[in-house]
Amino acid sequence: MRPDRSTVRRVAFDIGGTFTDVIVLFEDGRLETLKILSMLDSVGDDIRKYLEPHGGRAGSIVHGTTVATNAILENHLPRVALLTTKGFRDILEMRTQRRPNVYDVNWSRTPSLVPRELVFEIHERTTAAGGVETALDETQAKAQVDAVLKSGVKAVAICLINSYRNPAHEKALEAAFDKAAPTLPVSASYRDFAEIREYERTSTTVVNAALRPIVDDYLTRLERQLDVADRDLQVMQSNGGLIASSTARRRPVTIIESGPAAGVMAAVRIAREAGLAQALAFDMGGTTAKATLIMDGKPLEKPSGEVGSGINIASRFYGGWGHAVQVPTLDIAEVSAGGGSIAWIDGGGALRVGPEGAGAQPGPACYGRGGTRPTVTDANVVLGYINPKGLAGQTIAIDRDSAATAIDTHIAKPLGLTLLETAAGIVRVANATTMRALRAVSIERGVDPRGVSIIAFGGAGPIHAAPLGDVLGVASVVVPPFPGIFSAVGLLLAEFRYDGVRSLVMALDRLDHNAMEEIFAGLRHDVREAMAAQNIEAGSAVMHDYIDVRYKGQDKSLTMAFADPPKGTSLSEHVTQRFAGEHFAMFGYRRNDPAEIVALRVRGTAGASATAIADIAASAVNASPPPRSRRPVCFDPKIGAVEILTLPRGLLTAEKTDGPMIVEERDTSIVVPPGWTARVDALKNVILEKRT
16 A cells, blocks of 8 residues: 655666666655666656655656667667767777687678778867877867768767876867757866876767667656656666766766666675675576676776677677667676566477567566567476465466466477477577676686675576576675666665766886875865766765775786775785785786776765665565565476465565475565575575585
8 A cells, every 4th residue: 555645855767778767765764665667758657656656756766777778789879970080090990909809700790880881080189197198170060060960970089198187178069059059968188087097988988878868858758757857866887886867978888888787786784784795696687697706895997998888798798789888887697587587499399498588578578568489587487386376466467378378389399299298498598698697797707606605686686596596606695675667776775976087197116195196186176076966965975085006017907995005004005905905806916916996986875865775664564564485486398387475575484495496576486496495684685505
């Protein structure tokens, strides 16, 4: 039941490939959840209509989205022009000359986002020290600006050589566009991406420019549906922090991994509150499965990455697949294996799952909205893992017969298999694909998974987690409250974050503490101003200092929290020791080579929710639970379906209960296979453990 006209403190919603997950926090601490179809033309209207009985407003609205990711992966991007220094016209084509496999003669690089005819060279040059070697030719620059406008592009990127040290020429070009075409989106590298590495800075600026029209249109439509101003809507970034939608419009490259990041940050809260030293955040939704390593209560983060190359684990190690983006991002491994992934037979007669998905419309066959091709969700329904009466409190009906027909027609009969054999095969293939993501952030990181817990969430995560944990040999599987809408929980708990960076390449033995502190002070000032512009009170902002360090000659650097050295230790000795330890922890080796500092960073944070996981758990457990019952479930096609216990989370206790059984949630099912046990911990997480 809804609280009578209670004031809404925060609304958090995550738009996924099939469903939009919504969680509402009232001022009295109560929570409500919704699960609605991800129909972008109406999702905001649906949320606004929900709020109408509660005054039609919320204290804050936070949002996770995949609009930027989808636009890049589907290559639905507008025409973009690039202005660069004379001699650098082919920088997006040449890139860094990395390729994932030097022996693969058939490999083709992802096409540049800017065709060569839309790259315009500017007569100017700034040195690495910031001096002007060649002054900007204003006449030639004006001619190039006019040429850009005549080309009919929808956005412009400006990235000149060494402009991170001296942005005067970029500012002049930016002003020229502002005067000639004030409504044209222009992204200049000095404004938000002032770092070394010319290709990475150029690529980031171009990706940002290409996304600006799309994200602006998307947020404008969403704000209109919600009937809110841009200052009232916050968006999750790829780094796990929130920004105002006004900033997301200017810096859309920072929200590419918006949706996945929200779930990871909720898993981080679980790991901290449950005292888990190492954990794998495992999110399996409708389209993809994602994994992130959490160590000592912090998710692994990387200062840069690649986008646009599709879902590919290999790109995490070799690079060269897609377009570089030089912004802080949670280190998430992603594969195309979700509940909506379609099962099919390839030309060789092998069963495959994904990468194509059924999406929200028509969706899996079992949803009864016109889908006829079999998906992983259909297989889970046929095997009995998903409640055949419906999802989301039975507000979304399940049609088992349609699921069985789709599997039988497209897979079982062509392969000469029974229905249960085929459904089990689909699940095994999906699990094998998903295992790649879990291995990428554990074994391939040098982490022994036997001491790690999997925190499983997403609509399909708790269904598949135990079999995956069985293969990895993990210590336990932790299923948090509201697992099916856990990314929305992460948005509910999220804090605001804004990052500032200043490139500074210098040997560690030349570090000057006073000079560093002066740069840090300037960055803190800039970050506070940026946060104030997004309605963050100055007194609530907390500043965190970081430094990027690498061995001399290395390309990549490590980002470390910065703290003053203890008495008796020089600054360079302190940083060197810290860097050697963190480098060994990350890569398994140290070197005696000299190290150098690459950049200084300041991270501003504010507004973390005081709501604890225990509070969320109480709301989940106190919701009206389904009764204890039994239904046929198949764990082994050779044995067939057998009647097993199904019960709500609220009936589990701290004592271990032996499987097999199904723990029913409002928005998913927790599958406890034979040989596993289930219990609840003090935070009301469901803990699955292998029986000894």
